[in-house]
Amino acid sequence: MYGWRGRIGLLVPSINTTMETEFWRIAPEGVSIHVARIAGGRHGTPEELRSMEEASKHAASEVAMVEPDVVVYGCTSGSFFEGPAWNQRICDQLTAISKAPTVTTAGAMVACLAAGGHKKVDVVTPYVELTNERLKQFLKLQGIDTVKLGTFDMLDMFDHAKIQPEEIYRKVLDITTPASEAVFVACTQLRALEVLDMLERDLGKPVYSAVQASAWQAYEALGIDPKIQNCGSLLRKLSAPEQRKSERMTLRRSV
Amino acid sequence: MARIGLLVPSSNTTIEPEFYRALPPGVTLHTARLFLTQITPESILGMVENLEQQSRLLASADVDVIVLGATAPSFLKGMGYDKELIAKIEAATGKPATTTSTALIEAIRHFGASRVVMGAAYDDKVNAIARAFLEANGVTVLDAQGLGYVDNLAVGRLAADTAYDLAKRIDRPEAEAIVLACTNWKTMEVIERLERDLGKPVITTSQASVWAALRIIGGMPDVRGCGRLLRDIGAVRVATLST
Secondary structure, three states: OOOOOEEEEEEEEOOOOOHHHHHHHHOOOOEEEEEEEEOOOOOOOHHHHHHHHHHHHHHHHHHHHHOOOEEEEOOOHHHHOOOHHHHHHHHHHHHHHHOOOEEEHHHHHHHHHHHOOOOEEEEEEOOOHHHHHHHHHHHHHOOOEEEEEEEOOOOOOHHHHHOOHHHHHHHHHHHOOOOOOEEEEOOOOOOOHHHHHHHHHHHOOOEEEHHHHHHHHHHHHHOOOOOOOOOOHHHHHHHOHHHHHHHHHHHHHHO | OEEEEEEEEOOOOOHHHHHHHHOOOOEEEEEEEEOOOEOOHHHHHHHHHOHHHHHHHHHOOOOOEEEEOOOHHHHOOOOOHHHHHHHHHHHHHOOOEEEHHHHHHHHHHHOOOOEEEEEEEEOHHHHHHHHHHHHHOOOEEEEEEEEEEOEHHHHHOOOOHHHHHHHHHHOOOOOOEEEEEOOOOOOHHHHHHHHHHHOOOEEEHHHHHHHHHHHHHOOOOOOOOOOHHHHHHHHHHHHHHHO
């Protein structure tokens, strides 16, 4: 059977073209990705983002039928927009439907920043102002200060995928402040994964992305070392034997 | 760069990995799911109800083609049913569409085969419908044998050697090609070996679905390791250019 080592049920906003591509690109032998789409609009308005909670349940019931070992709710704004309790509720609901532990991108974002011990971060997003304010609030409520936020300021979520990796690289370099301990690139539609390694080398601090953080928590939940060497320090940590067990136990409790 | 939109039965665990295995660089896959647990006529008809809505979700990702990657659901009501479903998807989305059954017929014609043998994961009931669909489309089915599965998830658990074994068992000299049906049945990795061992084209439903999607997109290089059908894609183009 495909996915004999682990099957990931991946829920993506219907307009998203980046996340399933990147999840497949890094999937190791024996891991398969099974996608269901979350119905919604393409402009990321508050109404659209709130409606994803209901629509994601439908997608979870579809992907439940492959008997996934973990479910990933792959949207950053769709999990932080209404705050930490909302994110947790989405997580609990999808787990109840799919019978698998659920990772949300917003949850993975906070988990990876907390695991790194970061309290002050710079953030890059493609979002408009209202969504950016909600993101800062979400982080603040969980003890993380946003030092600087840089945005591509684009309403159309489909078009976020057209932003080239080199533009993301440039944006991160342009906005990063000496005061930040790490950088987080939000939005699973942004093609950040392939420039994370370069950014970490050139900046000398951890740089995380939405797709990467989601994958990290998914592989933690699966208990699999995917041996991903070129997508940033976070995913490489999954292959550091001495750290793995203790971190995995921490995550198992929170998932 | 091109994007393929794939509609899969919700319980299918095989077709997404098999598509990924075969895609040329620059082509990405985007999936939506249709509810299906049992490969029975009743269960399949329910699945089709959701077709237009899920097709629209794929269209919102601006895919270049939509493939209904399910065999039984696209032949269930016989000759022409696949074309009805294509019309439904195209009307709902404005995107070109195809189905696995359509692709299968086109692939058989591509090889100019009029007599085939068919192996499938299905039970006798669905197998008989599959056979009737091929024959209505002008293909003589010399023998059709199924493994008897109704539970779709169980089909996904079958190892690819079950496809190899069944193909070898049903082959006969008069057959011009071998058809292996069901997109949840692992077949991609045994196609090349079967073609070498039996000396004739082997067409599987996942392989034909990839092929049909790439042909609609056009301008594709040949794909290695997935049988003659996909290897021919680039060759056909070269032949066209040289004439």
